[in-house]
Amino acid sequence: MLPYVFILPWILGVLLFQAYPILDAFYHSFTVYDVFQPAKWVGLRNYRNLLENSHTRMALQNTLLYVAVSVPGGLVVGLLQALLLNVKVRGLQLFRTLAIVPGTVPAAGAAAVSIFIWSPSLGLINSILEWLGLPWRQSWLVDPVMVKWIFIFMTIQGGIGMLIFLAGLQNVPQELYDASKIDGAHSMQTLLNVTLPMLTPYTLFNLLTSLIGAFQYFTGPMLMTGGGPAGGSTFYAQIIYESAFILFRMGHAAALAWILFVICVVIVVVVFRSSASWVYYEGGN
Amino acid sequence: MASLRSIQAAGLPGNRYFLGMRSRRFILHTLAYVLIAAFLVVALMPVAWMFGTSFKTLEQLRITVPIQWLPNPVTFENYVKGWAVRDWPHFLRNTLFLAVFVGVPTMASCTLAAYAFARMRFRGSEALMLLNISLMLIPDQVTLVPRFVMMARMGWVGTWLPAIIPSMLALNPAMVFVLRQFFRAIPNDLSDAARIDGCHELGIFWRIVVPLSRPILALQIVLITSWAWNELLFALLYLKDKSMQTLTLAMQSFLGYRGDTAWGQMMAMSVLMSLPMMVLAYFGQRYFTEGFTLSGIKG
Numbered sequence: 001m002l003p004y005v006f007i008l009p010w011i012l013g014v015l016l017f018q019a020y021p022i023l024d025a026f027y028h029s030f031t032v033y034d035v036f037q038p039a040k041w042v043g044l045r046n047y048r049n050l051l052e053n054s055h056t057r058m059a060l061q062n063t064l065l066y067v068a069v070s071v072p073g074g075l076v077v078g079l080l081q082a083l084l085l086n087v088k089v090r091g092l093q094l095f096r097t098l099a100i101v102p103g104t105v106p107a108a109g110a111a112a113v114s115i116f117i118w119s120p121s122l123g124l125i126n127s128i129l130e131w132l133g134l135p136w137r138q139s140w141l142v143d144p145v146m147v148k149w150i151f152i153f154m155t156i157q158g159g160i161g162m163l164i165f166l167a168g169l170q171n172v173p174q175e176l177y178d179a180s181k182i183d184g185a186h187s188m189q190t191l192l193n194v195t196l197p198m199l200t201p202y203t204l205f206n207l208l209t210s211l212i213g214a215f216q217y218f219t220g221p222m223l224m225t226g227g228g229p230a231g232g233s234t235f236y237a238q239i240i241y242e243s244a245f246i247l248f249r250m251g252h253a254a255a256l257a258w259i260l261f262v263i264c265v266v267i268v269v270v271v272f273r274s275s276a277s278w279v280y281y282e283g284g285n
Numbered sequence: 286m287a288s289l290r291s292i293q294a295a296g297l298p299g300n301r302y303f304l305g306m307r308s309r310r311f312i313l314h315t316l317a318y319v320l321i322a323a324f325l326v327v328a329l330m331p332v333a334w335m336f337g338t339s340f341k342t343l344e345q346l347r348i349t350v351p352i353q354w355l356p357n358p359v360t361f362e363n364y365v366k367g368w369a370v371r372d373w374p375h376f377l378r379n380t381l382f383l384a385v386f387v388g389v390p391t392m393a394s395c396t397l398a399a400y401a402f403a404r405m406r407f408r409g410s411e412a413l414m415l416l417n418i419s420l421m422l423i424p425d426q427v428t429l430v431p432r433f434v435m436m437a438r439m440g441w442v443g444t445w446l447p448a449i450i451p452s453m454l455a456l457n458p459a460m461v462f463v464l465r466q467f468f469r470a471i472p473n474d475l476s477d478a479a480r481i482d483g484c485h486e487l488g489i490f491w492r493i494v495v496p497l498s499r500p501i502l503a504l505q506i507v508l509i510t511s512w513a514w515n516e517l518l519f520a521l522l523y524l525k526d527k528s529m530q531t532l533t534l535a536m537q538s539f540l541g542y543r544g545d546t547a548w549g550q551m552m553a554m555s556v557l558m559s560l561p562m563m564v565l566a567y568f569g570q571r572y573f574t575e576g577f578t579l580s581g582i583k584g
Contacts, residue, residue, distance in 0.1 A: 003410070010395075021431035081324060108555070112540055116551070157328070219515065223540060241426075244429070261423065
């Protein structure tokens with residue numbers, strides 16, 4: 001009996017705040033609904049409209065581009081940073097502390113700094129270009145094509161993924177390193193045959209969480225550009241928010257949410273299926 | 286043997302590596318230093334710019350060649366003026382409220398659930414854990430709208446209940462999962478011994494597992510606090526009322542007024558907003574490497 005008492009709040013939470021909303025969104029995605037009047041059934045109209053809407057398509061394209069570039073980028077950068085901050089050099093503790101400093105700047109502060117750095121008139125980037133004598137000064141965030149790439153590259157950081165890799169590195173048993181040294185492995189061989197395989201559970205975790213996180217990307221563009229200019233930095237999460245809470249088109253938003261849900265389920269299933277062939281669990285568990 | 290060793294020490298051919306162990310380590314360390322320095326310079330540049338600008342006068346904001354990193358003369362005017370523009374302590378208090386109202390109930394409910402999943406046997410535990418892992422991978426935006434409508438129907442919008450009630454119901458699958466991973470790694474001997482001494486399950490949880498899990502619990506506190514410092518979507522929906530707005534919302538409206546003259550003030554307020562997080566991260570970072578274990582993610 002006791003275990004069920006322990007997980008009772010969790011079960012209630014899943015039913016009330018996960019299962020019910022997902023089913024409710026599914027139902028409302030086939031309706032026109034503005035909260036004030038009862039929902040009206042319209043079949044697949046919302047889905048059809050969404051696929052034809054260029055604003056939605058652009059947001060989806062931006063988001064897929066963002067996911068495709070920033071997720072692998074972030075994984076590689078996070079892994080490299082973790083490996084680097086795991087070399088036992090003097091001052092390591094200080095370096096580790098400094099490495100997490102950029103990640104501690106809250107989103108609103110980071111947004112303020114970023115707008116300033118990319119500012120065409122006073123920004124650091126244009127200053128550096130001028131200082132180097134390069135004729136590449138740009139309007140950056142005001143350019144509808146460039147703006148999405150700025151967001152993509154700005155978020156390629158080790159961040160929490162780096163810390164998770166670092167934690168993973170501490171859990172690689174020393175015996176394995178000793179054994180590979182006795183076998184005469186080079187450091188590169190040790191990295192490829194010991195460290196990376198032992199890190200694969202952490203890679204899987206980081207891959208899944210950063211994939212899902214990337215689909216939710218919202219705060220940065222919302223604070224910095226509001227999705228502009230001309231929808232150039234509008235990402236998927238923002239159009240869900242806007243159609244529901246600015247335009248009060250709940251049915252629309254529900255359809256958007258369900259498309260997102262299906263995309264994420266497909267991605268997660270594919271990653272999990274493939275993980276059997278590349279994730280190594282000690283003790284075969 | 287002696288001659289072989291001296292050949293190795295000299296790093297001459299005859300060793301399996303061209304260079305001796307010591308010089309190889311020297312090269313590796315030098316390389317590591319160079320790479321770490323390069324990465325830190327790039328990563329810290331915006332932060333340095335933020336700190337530097339916050340102490341600059343209006344005239345110093347102009348682009349100069351070479352770039353002026355350090356303010357000269359140093360002025361505190363940006364802090365004084367920026368502080369006066371908004372009622373910052375009010376927004377800080379609301380941000381702390383958000384952290385506490387979400388943090389305390391979440392920690393309580395998630396710890397209990399994770400304990401049951403990690404260390405108690407019951408029917409359906411494997412399936413439910415799998416469900417938890419799946420829920421971890423569903424973006425919040427999927428459930429966002431119906432959840433809001435539900436809360437609005439119950440008259441909760443404009444109160445702190447949308448923060449408190451879901452937290453009491455362990456609505457944080459990632460935390461349940463991470464805590465369960467940690468609890469599983471605690472050896473059974475201790476709890477078995479306590480059980481033989483007649484200790485109740487709740488006693489084992491509270492007296493043995495919780496104290497041993499301090500690193501992971503501290504890490505969760507750090508993560509929730511930093512969530513409250515970063516959160517925008519939840520705040521836009523549920524904390525719109527002036528009396529409940531958080532620092533992020535206050536900064537958003539502050540950014541909305543931006544003109545080129547206000548950069549110094551914006552940087553100054555960003556510095557102030559960042560400082561608590563930097564302190565927290567400094568103390569929190571060691572819990573990260575101690576607290577995070579993913580052995581057997583499959584369940």
